[in-house]
Amino acid sequence: MKKLDKHQHMNTPVVAARSVGTRVLRSEDPRLLTGRGQFIADIDLPRQLHVAFVRSPVAHARITNIDLSAIRDADGVALAWSGKDVAAFCEGLVGEMAVEGCVPTTMPLLAGDEVLYVGEPVAVVVAESRYAAEDACELIDWDFEELPAVINMDAAAAGGPVANPQLPDNIGLNGGASFGDVSAAFDQAAQIVEGRFYTCRVSAAPMETRGVIADYEWASKTLRLWSNTQMPHYLKYMLTAYLGFPEQSVEVITPDTGGGFGMKAHVYPEEMLLPLLAREVGRPVKWIEDRRENLVAGAHAHEQYVDIAYALDADGKIAGVRTHALGDGGAYHMPPWSMAVEPWCAVVMTPTGIYDVPAAEYTYKAAATNKTPVGAYRGVGYMAGTFARECLADDAARALGMSPFEFRRHNVVREFPWTNPQGIVYQEGSWRQTIDALEEMVDYTAFLRRQAELREQGRYIGLGLSCFVESSGESSATSLEHGLADVYHDTATVRLNPNGTANVTIGLSAQGQGLATTMAQMAADTLGIKVEDVSVQTARSTDHAYGSGTIGSRGAVVAGGAVARAADVVREKVRQVAAHMLEASTDDIELVDGLASVRGVSDASVSIADVATAIYFDLDSWPEDFEPSLEATQAYDPSQAMFSNGGHAILVELDAETGFVRFEKIYSVEDCGTVINPNIVEGQIRGGVLQGIGASVFEELAYDESGQILTTTFLDYGLPTMDVAPPFEIHHLETPSSHSASGVKGMGESGLIAAPAAVLNAVNDALSPFGVVLRELPLTPEKVLDAMSFAKTASRPDEGQ
């Protein structure tokens, strides 16, 4: 079989934009605003039982005895299992990624001989009510010997006590690559700037926690599984591969979902356990995660160090970049993305960013620790990689005495297509225009004047800049270009009804992005009908269209491409019949604004609704050999990696008394090609940036020396609140993709990807009179105050510097 090294191109139709580009109000909203949404906790099945988990209270221990008899005797308890009971059905979930140096792990569904992190499920209880199940969990009788808790990734990577016996060196991932003559760049550098940047451990913390309901009918061997997953089809495949449920009789149902952000793009032990429990007790079982569980057992994110160095030539150009990422992966690889999701992505995906760098070298390593496994969170690896790269750009600008805008403009790629040292092709972009637009939006000269004036009054404001390139429309091509062989593709089904309305089904589940609205816009314009005449079902059931998951900013691009292609097949049918009805050539028929018209003949038209009615009910309307199907299913997978771009400038003020970072304003520039719906794009920017502000200033999952997690409620784990959320000014640039449907590019992750760098750069700009540069998140009041007081005591800074 021939190895595929280049991906086939799938054509998408060229259509007249009518609803695309406009602020169509969301079709999802009326039910969500009236309490009529149906989230997983809102679903109750007849005869259902409730599930609760006993989770490890310690970071690392050997289980010497476990006795569930008191639980089993408790009122209302139907079943209780420990690791031994479940191992007979499934040894665990293998986590690995097909990248160099990845050592796989198997995560048991319930802990076996050892518990490896606080929150690891140890036993599961099924009872008449959640109250009864939680009461029974208290009755567990178990003994364990505590083992050394490995909590520091540097120490873990150096050897010593073992966090997970499956990884005796504590290394889950280790590799690297070099492109171009990096050594020469560094040997001949006029100046080298370098730094070690830290992104702290955080939680995606969607407002809705995870949840699973399973219903198994033994007579027909039918399994129905409800999960608020971002990857329903993959989950279905795992249920058949790991547990042996017959594929043709498994349905995964995804209800309304209250945010996912990557945390729900994994396959979790709980999703595997519930079907087994349902089969065992012969009744439906339901588990809704509580917030403490979500903070200790939902995937964690981000924790890593990125060491980065630029070789600068005499002209101030970046001649080479070296990056090394060391991630704290937690106790296991989180299936399916693994520990690679942070350190590997951080260094491999866009080490060059917007800069014309001819040589790049990277290494990556993930250490196993006795903490919750690290998984995906909106812009995996991109955030840490962009954080290091963009903050080092400011260090370089300072070293060269240039403004952050000047340094970026001096180094930005100007000619497209551009091929980076890894061989990744960037077809188009508005990289330089982004810098110019941001400089104009912030009025940099006026800002500098105001900053100097305020410093005279003892007030410290700072402006931070961060520019990004975001891989979008995660595809087989993206995977191939980055050295992987993951296969992605989606389908969509479009059906035109007798009255000229349409129903669309896509293979992606939605978590709040408004996919039902944007996909209706794509279908409406392709069919030439009104957007309110299109109804879209996102992947509520795996019985319909196929999808590779709502991840990697792929919804608009990939589902949009499949919808456009399927709608195009139906459009051709309508054109054929309209041509027959109008006695014209099919080639001359246009479908726009509800009419099928003969191009150039003003009064020759028939409504699309009349054509649809005729196809269903009037044989005379059919051309010869017409096949009267007005329903089509088509696949889509982009033929090339595609990249959106943009940047943020963030204006902060430091409170000299409290060390608190106050956010005054966010300036955002986004270029995601053709904008389907500006409301939705702007909503993604605001929400993503605020998550970036959270990850920079407010949020950290903290552990103590014994591996005990200290942040298990929203009192300890501080999400950004309304009173700290800044206003935004958003500017759209539109550089359409040359190969996606309508030129659309994905953009769901860029806010979180790029905001933390802008925050740190802003804080460092504000701190510049104190001669201190911070490089580690989160920027707590203590760190900011220390930075200000350290400089005060060390040497009185020159206020005007």
Next chain:
Amino acid sequence: MSTTPEERLDVSMTINGRRYRSTVEARRTLADFIREDAQLPGTKLGCEHGVCGACTVLLDDLPARSCLTLAVQAEGRQIRTVEGLADGQELNTLQRAFREQHGLQCGFCTAGFLMTATALLEENATPTREDIVETVSGSLCRCTGYQTIVSAIEQAAAEGQNVTNGDDQ
């Protein structure tokens, strides 16, 4: 005399103008009573420890965290939930403003924001942006970045909100 958590007590309350009676464990939360006993699942549970605000309902016209309130504490009282806000089968002014301002994405936190904003607008028909932020900052949203929520409440106030006052439902 003390009551054990598992002891069952009679409770009766009015939700969105309709009387609900049941016998529940003393420990049963008002949120569980509303969602399960009264079958009104529009009220959401985001943290179950009183921080996120998703479960906010109006208890005698004042916002209350239904996850931290026991069902028996609502004995004899008037409760309003998100299901009671709509104007017949049309969105009310506040709901429409949330839609027009894109003040929601996943919609999980939305009921809490709507109920808190309803109470605010009933008390102060012309709040400033600062009043809104001050009052509504107790609810968490992970999707929107909040600014469009503030704008939605501002818009509803400017349009002369017709938030129903609970006695005609």
